[in-house]
Amino acid sequence: MSKNSLPVTVIIMGKEYKIACEPEERDNLIRSSIQLDEQMRKMRDSGKVNGADRIAVMAALNLAHELQVLKNQNAILSQSLSECLTSMLHKIENVLENP
Numbered sequence: 728m729s730k731n732s733l734p735v736t737v738i739i740m741g742k743e744y745k746i747a748c749e750p751e752e753r754d755n756l757i758r759s760s761i762q763l764d765e766q767m768r769k770m771r772d773s774g775k776v777n778g779a780d781r782i783a784v785m786a787a788l789n790l791a792h793e794l795q796v797l798k799n800q801n802a803i804l805s806q807s808l809s810e811c812l813t814s815m816l817h818k819i820e821n822v823l824e825n826p
Contacts, residue, residue, distance in 0.1 A: 740771070766790065784792045793825060 732747040738758035748756050766786040770776045776785050 737764075740767050740782070763790070 732749055733753075734745045735748045735753055735756055736743055736745050737757060737793055744760075746756060757812070763786060766789060767782050770782050770785055776782050
C-alpha cells in the first residue's frame with residue numbers, strides 16, 4: 728500500500744475489521760464488505776452451515792463462483808464483439824475498395 732492508504736473500518740458478521748485502503752478504492756471495499764456480510768448472514772440464518780470459518784469459506788466459494796461466471800460471460804461477449812468489429816471492418820474495406 729502507498730502512503731495515501733487510509734484505514735477503513737468494515738463490520739462483517741458483527742466483527743470489526745480495519746483494512747488499509749487507497750482512497751479511490753474505499754467505496755468498492757465498503758460495498759464488497761457489505762456483500763460479504765449479507766452472504767455470510769444469509770448462510771448462518773439458513774442453518775445449513777455452522778461455524779464462522781465454514782460460513783466464511785462457503786461465502787468466499789459462492790462469490791468466487793459468481794466472479795468466474797461473470798468472467799466467462801465477459802470473455803464470450805468480448806469474443807463476440809471482436810468478431811462483429813472484424814466483420815464490420817471487412818465490409819467497410821470492401822465498400823472503400825469497390826466504390
